[in-house]
Amino acid sequence: MRARTALPVALTVILLGLTGCGAGSGADDDAAGASRSSSASPAQPPASSDTSRNATPGPAVPEALRFTATTVDGKPFDGSTLAGKPTVLWFWAPWCPKCKAQAAETAKVAADRVGEVNVVGVAGLDKNAAMKDFVADTGTSSFPHLSDEKGDIWKRFEVTEQSRYVILDKDGKTVYEGVLPGGQGLAEKVAGLTG
Known part of the structure; x- marks a missing residue:
């Protein structure tokens, strides 16, 4: 007991x-x-503390890149994802022989500069089905192509004819706008922005 x-x-x-x-x-x-307990409190983050403040903030999005669109494949596209890197916007139409002649060089620049430069096709002046066929026929599916049937992005960048390049620096400023026959000179213009 x-x-x-x-x-x-x-x-x-x-x-x-x-x-x-x-x-x-x-x-x-x-x-x-x-x-x-009060002396220990400041060492602890507040309950509503945002842990993302320790994350590296993304680049500022210039006004030129504040747009949304849809790719020829029907996927949503946000222009702000282009911020922080030089960007080549290639404005083309599916029926344009000059545009077809630019396709190979544009695809080569896109492949050679993956991760350094954004290359985006902006298709217009036709229906989406023709745009999809153009991408398949020219072998340019390695980079995104926007379906701009209404011409909203063309207007945003003041493009009035197909087979035009608009090249933006990493801050979203236009550094070149014009035609490059067969895409010749595109690689050199892009190299000047990355080197």
């Missing part, structure tokens, strides 16, 4: 020792506890 009564007494003594009973008056202990 003694073992049964000794256990509760031993537990009571241990618990009283852990709670600090007899270490001081209750008022002093409460003040010390409050002081400890």
